[in-house]
Each structure stands twice: as C-alpha cells, then as structure tokens.
Amino acid sequence: MDWSVVLTFTYPQEAYMAKNYLESEGIETFIQDELTAQSGMYANAIGGVKLLIPTDKLEQGIEILKEGGYICPADLYREEEIKIVKWEKGMDKTCCPFCGSTNIGKKKDPDKIMVYILLILSVLFPIFRSSYKCFDCQKVWKYKK
Ligand SMILES: [Zn+2]
Known part of the structure; x- marks a missing residue:
C-alpha cells in the first residue's frame, strides 16, 4: 500500500489526536519519526512527526482533517511545497x-485573502x-541564485 504524509506535527501528542480522529472516521493511519521526535534533539531537523494515510485516501483524509479543525490555511503551505526555482539572468519574475x-503573488492586484495569508506566514515562518x-x-516557489 502507498502511504502519503497528510500532516506533520511538532509533538507526538498532536499527531495522536489527529490519528485518533482519522481512525474514528474509518481512515487507516501510520505515524512516522515518532521515536526520533520524542528524543527531542532531532525533531526539528527531520520536520517533526509525520502522520501518514493511504495515498488513495489522501483527499478524503484532508477533508476530514479540515472539518475537524486540524488543518488551517497555514498547513496548506508547508515548507516542502515551496519549489525552488533556479534564477537565471533575464528571467521574468512577474x-x-x-x-x-x-x-x-507579487502582482499589484492579487487575491487579497491569499496575500494576507502569505503575509502572516512570512512572519511565522521565515522561509515564506x-x-x-x-x-x-x-504553486508556491522561491528563486535561488
Ligand atoms: Zn502558475
């Protein structure tokens, strides 16, 4: 069976809450990196505790987590979803x-709500x-020289 990360957590107890919630809705789950996270030291380096569900249930799982309030807009812009685009001379940044x-996002009149979300995210997470x-x-991306 193929498994996909549906959410990542800083603390195992948060992952267990979401896990119990998904399982109460009939979705199989699997927690990865739990032991490493409990030892503390490397939790941030590996990106926290990962909650996985079967890939073919991914969309359903995300909907369930949204309904349960486990996914907020910030979770939809996880770090790993930022694509790194290699900057080349003469590229059009617009x-x-x-x-x-x-x-x-850098256009004059973009979707106001999205800009607001990005603004909050950039305060919370420097990567944004x-x-x-x-x-x-x-897609969300940043340029790398
Ligand atoms: Zn596009």
Missing part, C-alpha cells in the same frame, strides 16, 4: 515559471519571505 501566468505564489496553478 510570470509564473510553471504555467506562465502573470496572476502571481520572498516566496511567490501563483493564483492560477497554486
């Missing part, structure tokens, strides 16, 4: 490098500073 759309978001294909 276009999405994936779909070519100009409807991206200087990252861009495409409002057409929903």
Whole structure:
C-alpha cells in the first residue's frame, strides 16, 4: 500500500489526536519519526512527526482533517511545497515559471485573502519571505541564485 504524509506535527501528542480522529472516521493511519521526535534533539531537523494515510485516501483524509479543525490555511503551505526555482539572468519574475501566468503573488492586484495569508506566514515562518505564489496553478516557489 502507498502511504502519503497528510500532516506533520511538532509533538507526538498532536499527531495522536489527529490519528485518533482519522481512525474514528474509518481512515487507516501510520505515524512516522515518532521515536526520533520524542528524543527531542532531532525533531526539528527531520520536520517533526509525520502522520501518514493511504495515498488513495489522501483527499478524503484532508477533508476530514479540515472539518475537524486540524488543518488551517497555514498547513496548506508547508515548507516542502515551496519549489525552488533556479534564477537565471533575464528571467521574468512577474510570470509564473510553471504555467506562465502573470496572476502571481507579487502582482499589484492579487487575491487579497491569499496575500494576507502569505503575509502572516512570512512572519511565522521565515522561509515564506520572498516566496511567490501563483493564483492560477497554486504553486508556491522561491528563486535561488
Ligand atoms: Zn502558475
């Protein structure tokens, strides 16, 4: 069976709450990196405790976690979802490098709510500073020289 990470947690007890909730809704779950996280030291280095569910249940699991209040908008912009785009001279930063759309996060009149979310995220998580978001294909990326 294929498993996918549905959420990551800093603390194992948070992961167990979400695990119990998903299992009460009939979704099989699996917790990874729990022992490492309990030992404390490397928890941040490995990205915390991962809660996995079968890949074919991923969308259903995300919906259930949203309904239960386990997923907030910040969780939808996890660090690993930021794509690193190699910066090359002459690249057009006003276009999405994936779909070519100009409807991206640094445009003058983007989706106000999304900009607000990105603003909050950039305060909470430094990695979101200087990252861009495409409002057409929903990708988040940053440029690397
Ligand atoms: Zn795009």
